[in-house]
Amino acid sequence: DAGVTQSPTHLIKTRGQQVTLRCSPKSGHDTVSWYQQALGQGPQFIFQYYEEEERQRGNFPDRFSGHQFPNYSSELNVNALLLGDSALYLCASSPPPGVPRPDTQYFGPGTRLTVL
Amino acid sequence: RKEVEQDPGPFNVPEGATVAFNCTYSNSASQSFFWYRQDCRKEPKLLMSVYSSGNEDGRFTAQLNRASQYISLLIRDSKLSDSATYLCVVVPPQGGFQKLVFGTGTRLLVSP
Numbered sequence: 001d002a003g004v005t006q007s008p009t010h011l012i013k014t015r016g017q018q019v020t021l022r023c024s025p026k027s028g029h030d031t032v033s034w035y036q037q038a039l040g041q042g043p044q045f046i047f048q049y050y051e052e053e054e055r056q057r058g059n060f061p062d063r064f065s066g067h068q069f070p071n072y073s074s075e076l077n078v079n080a081l082l083l084g085d086s087a088l089y090l091c092a093s094s095p096p097p098g099v100p101r102p103d104t105q106y107f108g109p110g111t112r113l114t115v116l
Numbered sequence: 117r118k119e120v121e122q123d124p125g126p127f128n129v130p131e132g133a134t135v136a137f138n139c140t141y142s143n144s145a146s147q148s149f150f151w152y153r154q155d156c157r158k159e160p161k162l163l164m165s166v167y168s169s170g171n172e173d174g175r176f177t178a179q180l181n182r183a184s185q186y187i188s189l190l191i192r193d194s195k196l197s198d199s200a201t202y203l204c205v206v207v208p209p210q211g212g213f214q215k216l217v218f219g220t221g222t223r224l225l226v227s228p
Contacts, residue, residue: 090160106162107159107160109158110159
């Protein structure tokens with residue numbers, strides 16, 4: 001049973017560029033959430049996708065956008081990169097409502113983004 | 117005030133010691149509570165859920181005090197492999213769609 005997978009594992013970009021990160025949820029999960037973890041901090045919620053729609057959003061600017069596909073996989077896009085966007089970007093998936101502990105989220109290994 | 121607050125540590129303890137971490141949260145209507153463990157440069161992994169009645173998983177015991185809005189994690193008989201960052205996580209009320217709110221994490225270093 002494959003867990004949450006993310007690609008790429010590492011990425012280096014320069015200021016002003018755009019980046020797309022990808023996530024495939026754990027088998028049987030249909031909700032995908034994205035988090036940003038800066039060095040020395042806990043993960044910060046970016047947004048959550050369910051049924052191909054953004055359902056919740058954290059305090060992140062519109063430069064951060066996403067998408068969910070019919071197979072439940074998801075993308076995170078960041079435009080006009082800033083130095084402060086350098087972080088570990090984590091994707092988490094959770095099971096559908098009606099199963100035990102639907103609020104339990106399982107994380108992928110993350111994508112480490114460095115903006116120069 | 118931060119939604120979830122933890123002492124960042126580090127907590128330095130010898131093998132075999134008992135160590136306790138506390139965490140406070142600001143939203144009294146929060147629904148679910150967890151402890152996650154994160155190893156250096158890895159993803160967070162669910163350690164255990166936290167229930168109002170308290171729960172235990174081997175050497176780990178979690179407690180929730182809703183009246184005081186704090187959560188605790190007790191680790192008994194510490195092992196070298198317990199060295200990691202422990203993240204306190206709260207799920208605020210969101211009408212059916214959950215986001216996790218993390219503390220900054222408490223770093224534990226277990227030495228021989």
